[in-house]
Amino acid sequence: MIDFDRKHIWHPYTSMLDPLPAYAVESASGVRIRLTDGRELVDGMASWWCAIHGYNHPVLNAAIQDQLGRMAHVMFGGLTHAPAVALAERLIALTPRDLQHVFFSDSGSVAVEVAIKMALQYWFAAGRDTKSRLLTIRGGYHGDTFGAMAVCDPVTGMHELFRSVLPQHLFAPRPESRFGEPLSGVDADAFESLIRANHHELAAVILEPIVQGAGGMWFYSADYLRRVADLCAELDVLLILDEIATGFGRTGKMLAGEHADVSPDILCLGKAMTGGTVSLAATLTTARVATGISAGGGVLMHGPTFMGNPLATAVASASIDLLQADDWQGRVAGLEAQLADQLLPLAAHPAVLDVRVLGAIGVVQTRRPVPVAELQRHFVEQGVWIRPFNDLIYLMPPYTISSEDVSRLTRTIESALDVLEEVPVSPENR
Ligand SMILES: *Cc1c(COP(=O)(O)O)cnc(C)c1O
DSSP: OHHHHHHHOOOTTOOSSSOOOOOOEEEEEBTEEEETTSOEEEESSHHHHTOTTOBSOHHHHHHHHHHHTTOSOOOSSSOOOHHHHHHHHHHHHHSOTTEEEEEEESSHHHHHHHHHHHHHHHHHHTTOTTOOEEEEETTOOOOSSHHHHTTSOTTTTTGGGGTTTSOOOEEEOOOOSBTTSOOOHHHHHHHHHHHHHHGGGEEEEEEOSSEEOTTTOEEBOHHHHHHHHHHHHHHTOEEEEEOTTTTTTTTSSSSGGGGTTOOOSEEEEOGGGGTTSSOOEEEEEEHHHHHHHHGGGOOOOOOOTTTTOHHHHHHHHHHHHHHHHTTHHHHHHHHHHHHHHHHGGGGGSTTEEEEEEETTEEEEEESSOOOHHHHHHHHHHTTEEOOOBTTEEEEOOOTTOOHHHHHHHHHHHHHHHHHHHHSOOOGGGO
16 A cells, blocks of 8 residues: 555655655544554644544534435535535634625635635725735745745745746745734834835735744734734735634634734635544635625636535534534643643753744744654654654644643654754755
8 A cells, every 4th residue: 555655646745756655544533543554643733733623533423424414515506505504604603703704615725715816806896906916924824726825935835936827926024023022123114114115006915823834833923913904904905814724723712813803804714624524614704805896796706616515514513513612722721831841941952943832832943954754753653643844843733632642742852852963964854
């Protein structure tokens, strides 16, 4: 199996000639991933922010099975169904009050494409089609489709590969003011001068609120986000918040925008929405944007084949109910305290540049890029699943993880730092 996989199947961001090793999984349950060779790994990744309740959860399984007995799917053009309506009601209830209109799509990247389309169509319908560019900040990640890629960090998003086809948007520097700290004048001025100079051309500002994920796992000042929102309102630029990674409690608030008490014009959700079971995303917007697009007979020009999929929307409602019935805030606060307690001291290690913790996210940034294959092997040998990238070793476990298992993850990161010291960095083990 591994051999066929290696020869024929692409994994995320890998070479077909020299792929990083992939481990074969037999099953997953709770916070344990079981490999086909019988080894069990404590999951530190929640499968890229998604599996917030752990794997193979009986309540989520039952929601899918129950819906499966009625229908796995029907088209959303001209038809609707209870699972999609029930989920839209929940999303409208848990997001800021002004967000009243929901577009379902099949993945986060598509939700971002839809958000960008909403912004562009809004200004087009308003007769202001020169407002067609986007402003974002460096260090962001918004997905891998072309529209989303164009607002990812130009370096980590490999813009040079696609320069001839990517739209040219505007990038403010990454805010260096950290979460929990006030906004520096340098950060404020850099953003303000860009938006003031260009607002006539700007359809929207798009960013990840508070936590930048795959672009560098960086946590920035809530004051910065508040300042961005104020400038958008003042200069008539729409604000798109991409909460695909941060939504559903990961940062300690249901939505990361709540840290700054900011309400966007357009909001993207995804990842944890179905509790890590099946792919689903949503883009929400205000009555102003929705009616603006539709004024004069306009329609929102998007309609995925699997839009509003009944299995996905049914399990998403079950996942949200499960989260809300649980003391998720207590759990995430407990994880934050433990991650801080056990990871922050690693800042003294010679291989470490920085350590930061927010909500159920713990990040150890190393001085040099890590040899991913070697570290991966070390982690698996130690019985944990942690997948580093670039210079980042990070944890974002399911919220249901026990404190013993968290300790196991943090101890293994500590031991990995010593391994790091021994492995030379060569191009092929990056
Ligand atoms: C993962 C992610 C996306 C893309 O979602 P996919 O489901 O992988 O297409 C977009 N934005 C953010 C902030 C993400 O973390």
